[in-house]
Amino acid sequence: MSVIELRDVSVTFHERKRTVEAVKHVSLTVDKGEIFGIVGFSGAGKSTLVRTINLLERPTGGTVLIDGKDVTNVSGAELRDLRKRIGFIFQGFNLITNVTVGKNIEFALKAGGYPKEQWAERVRELLALVGLENKIDSYPSSLSGGQKQRVSIARALANKPEILLCDEATSALDLETTEGILELLRHINKELGITIVFITHQLDVAKQIFDRVAVMENGIVVEQGDTFDVFSAPKHPTTKALVERYLGIAVPPQLVPSLPEGTIVELRYKGESALEPLISAVAQRYGVSIDVLHANVEYFGAQAIGILIVLVSGGDGTLGRALEELKANVFGYRELDRAALAAARENAGVAGESADKEA
Numbered sequence: 001m002s003v004i005e006l007r008d009v010s011v012t013f014h015e016r017k018r019t020v021e022a023v024k025h026v027s028l029t030v031d032k033g034e035i036f037g038i039v040g041f042s043g044a045g046k047s048t049l050v051r052t053i054n055l056l057e058r059p060t061g062g063t064v065l066i067d068g069k070d071v072t073n074v075s076g077a078e079l080r081d082l083r084k085r086i087g088f089i090f091q092g093f094n095l096i097t098n099v100t101v102g103k104n105i106e107f108a109l110k111a112g113g114y115p116k117e118q119w120a121e122r123v124r125e126l127l128a129l130v131g132l133e134n135k136i137d138s139y140p141s142s143l144s145g146g147q148k149q150r151v152s153i154a155r156a157l158a159n160k161p162e163i164l165l166c167d168e169a170t171s172a173l174d175l176e177t178t179e180g181i182l183e184l185l186r187h188i189n190k191e192l193g194i195t196i197v198f199i200t201h202q203l204d205v206a207k208q209i210f211d212r213v214a215v216m217e218n219g220i221v222v223e224q225g226d227t228f229d230v231f232s233a234p235k236h237p238t239t240k241a242l243v244e245r246y247l248g249i250a251v252p253p254q255l256v257p258s259l260p261e262g263t264i265v266e267l268r269y270k271g272e273s274a275l276e277p278l279i280s281a282v283a284q285r286y287g288v289s290i291d292v293l294h295a296n297v298e299y300f301g302a303q304a305i306g307i308l309i310v311l312v313s314g315g316d317g318t319l320g321r322a323l324e325e326l327k328a329n330v331f332g333y334r335e336l337d338r339a340a341l342a343a344a345r346e347n348a349g350v351a352g353e354s355a356d357k358e359a
């Protein structure tokens, strides 16, 4: 059964001179116990959408259901109860800076009506869960980014929620710290059975922990499904752009003009099976030469996808048939344009991470 259901949810902001339709008619379900991700470039509407789940943002249209119950218009004690059942962590941690780590967690327990005589034990339990037992009396300013995020996770779990919402929870952290936080979230999901909704623009985060994913663009969910299926065979141009930007096409641009005549092809295959037998069979059968320009294996969750870029050349009028045979035997096939390849590579090199923000 789905623990979260958004039915035709819209959020429109009215500013003085303009109207922003941040979320437009989004419907999706999140199953109990899964890690559901929302990806998209900056401004796509991810934060606004996820904030409707605990009504930090009230939908201007549509319905929010939690455990099958319509909560769209709850207020007062019912709203407080809902917020207790849904923890929230932010990119910027949002810790209270002038009190200790222990007190930060106590505030959450107090707000949630947790029995006072059990606060001390619960704080110890939560800090043990996130691996910070020895930081109970420290102030947030003395902690690293990763430690601050661990405290905010402990605080979000204080009142034993069923759902944890994570808004760009790792975007401010370096690679190694991110790995640690993702491991902790996986543990929380598997061991405590907490459903997680995680939004990010980082595909390397998404591919590691999401069971299912929704891709957002311009307030709309443009594609959703199993993480491996969505990322290994993206259908919508936005998903394609996210995946291409992440994977890159690693043919050095300086090499492109010097390559002999022929067709540059990107081949994708599922699993870790090697493509060498196919390549040598095609080369032999049609008398063409097939040179590997780039090879990579990417993991989406536990499943692998192989990407091979080859130059197919020569043959005596048989090139077309050789390409047909390759196409028929792989999972993904794309002929690459030399000029576009060189240009795309140059752009990627210049724009890098900041391009994500602007797109």
Ligand SMILES: Nc1ncnc2c1ncn2[C@@H]1O[C@H](COP(=O)(O)OP(=O)(O)OP(=O)(O)O)[C@@H](O)[C@H]1O
Pocket: 013, 014, 015, 020, 021, 022, 040, 041, 042, 043, 044, 045, 046, 047, 048, 049, 201
């Ligand atoms: N309170 C608000 N008032 C007016 N406009 C808003 C408000 N909150 C968000 N928006 C606008 O709604 C759109 C979606 O913003 P949102 O923050 O949900 O996107 P996002 O995908 O989470 O992007 P980012 O990763 O940059 O946070 C943007 O155009 C944003 O400017």
